[in-house]
Structure formats: structure tokens, C-alpha cells
Amino acid sequence: MALSPSSSAAPTRPPAARLDVEGLSLQFGGVKALDGVSLSVAPGSITALIGPNGAGKTSAFNAMSGFYQPKAGKVLLDGQDITHVPARDRAKLGLARTFQNIALFRGMTVLDNIKLGRHAHLETNVFDAFLYWGRARREEMQLRAEIERDVIDFLELDHIRNVPVAILPYGLQKKVELARALAMRPRILMLDEPVAGMNREETEDMARAILDVRDEWGVTVLLVEHDMGMVMDISDHVCVLNFGRRIAAGTPADVRANPDVIKAYLGSSGDPRKVLPEVVA
Ligand SMILES: Nc1ncnc2c1ncn2[C@@H]1O[C@H](COP(=O)(O)OP(=O)(O)OP(=O)(O)O)[C@@H](O)[C@H]1O
Secondary structure (H helix, E strand, O other): OOOOOOOOOOOOOOOOOOEEEEEEEEEEOOEEEEEEEEEEEOOOOEEEEEOOOOOOHHHHHHHHHOOOOOOEEEEEEOOEEOOOOOHHHHHHOOEEEOOOOOOOOOOOEHHHHHHHHHHHHOOOOHHHHHHOOHHHHHHHHHHHHHHHHHHHHHOOOHHHOOOEHHHOOHHHHHHHHHHHHHOOOOOEEEEEOOOOOOOHHHHHHHHHHHHHHHHHHOOEEEEEOOOHHHHHHHOOEEEEEEOOEEEEEEOHHHHHOOHHHHHHHHOOOOOHHHHOOOOOO
């Protein structure tokens, strides 16, 4: 990848956020998707949530971003209880997320998709927007300039800005999703399987983009990911779930050496040599 962050990225950045989850429980009928899960995501860190299939990662992600209401427990953003704050308002507090399956408007251009991310913060009312005048127009112009300067330059999407998303290769579509989330000026970015389905080159490109987002934009990153090589390479902290419970948390080295983690992956349907390559020779 030729990702060289531009020096003009994000002129005024809000501080990185801290996210804490305390005793989170979530049930689907008789299935306990989450059973008293607690975890902390330190400001400015890259934290990964891992675990075998069905461990509860997506459920935790959805509860943290406001798409599911937990049965018990709390979600705290910089110490503020946001458990009952709707997803849309969490976005305004600086929490942005991407989805496991690409959720872009395929017929729209890269630029238009990215601009949609920023609309969460616009103050314009419907009447203004309809007339496309006054404050609406000024906001639109300012928005375009900001996005072009910061996000598109930063992720080197300039050459495809006017291309419809549908015709882009998969790896670039995932990058556009990242760009849209970044356009929200997040303080914490939640990435749901950012490299799923990518080839090695695309994975490395995305991994570097995530590191640059953290380092250059000062954004906290929480990711769910099955690609253990990538997780172990870029994460500061790893939290492991199994059957809805937290079974381990620590540095990548701690987690790799944890017998409960090895057992969880050995017992899963996946090949442990693939999911934890450094552990199981
Ligand atoms: N909407 C739902 N309705 C019913 N059961 C669900 C629902 N979502 C998740 N579950 C169940 O909750 C448990 C946790 O699922 P979840 O999707 O959170 O796991 P995961 O770790 O993200 O799995 P994967 O890695 O396969 O995506 C599983 O037993 C799953 O079948």
C-alpha cells in the first residue's frame, strides 16, 4: 500500500475517548449471548475483541454501539453512562462504527458515501436543506472541503473520489467504509471485521491504515477480527470471549500464552494453527 498520511490530516482533533463495559449481559431467547462481560478500551489504544464463532463478539459490539439494549450492565464513554443513549446520539458523542458486511450505497460515488458520515453532525434543519441555501449551503461547502482535505487525502482515495462504489474492488470498498466512519470525526472507532474477505495485500493495507488512524488522528480503535495475525500485529490490548464470557484480557503476548485461550480455540470448529498460528505449531 502507498498510504502516506498527509500532514494536513484533521486540523483540530477531539481527544481520544475511553470506553468501558461493566457486567454486560444480553440474551436471545434461551441463548446467553453475553454473560456479565466487562472490558476497558484505553484512550488512544488499539484494542481487539476476539473469540471463536458464536463467542459473543458481535453482540458485545452491537450493545456498545447502541444497536442492542443489554439486559444488564453498563456502557460508559469517558465515564459517562451511555447504556440507554440511542445509537445515533452515540455517534454525536464521537462513537463511530463500521459493519461486518459492507454497508455503503453502492450506486453512489465514493465522495458521496463518505459525506454521509459527516451528516450525523450537521445542524441544518429540513427547511434549510430543502432550500439548499444559507446555513445549509455554507455547511455543505465547508463539509466538502474538510472531507476532501482530511479523509480522502489521508486514505489516498483521491483517484476514485467520483467512482461509484459498486465497481470498486472489495478491499477499496472496505477502505471507503473506514473513510465514512472517519468523516464523523470520531473519538472512538469501532471496526467490525475490517479485513474479513481480504487478500494478504489488502489486509496489510488496512492494518496500516488503522495504525495511521490511531497514530495520526489520535482516535481510539476497538476492533472485532478473526485474522489473528493482523490482531496480534497491531493491537495493544486483546480481550477474549468464549460462550458469552470474558476468558482472558491482556497484551497479545499474554493472550497467546493463555491456556484458556488455546483451549477455547482448540475446541472451536476452526483450525487452531490458522487462528492462533504463533501458539500452535
Ligand atoms: N439476533 C440473534 N438472535 C438469536 N440468537 C443470536 C442473535 N445474535 C446472536 N445470537 C446468538 O448469540 C450468540 C453470540 O453470537 P455473536 O454473533 O455475538 O457471536 P460472534 O462471536 O460475533 O460470532 P461470529 O464470530 O461467528 O460472528 C450465538 O450463540 C448466536 O447464535
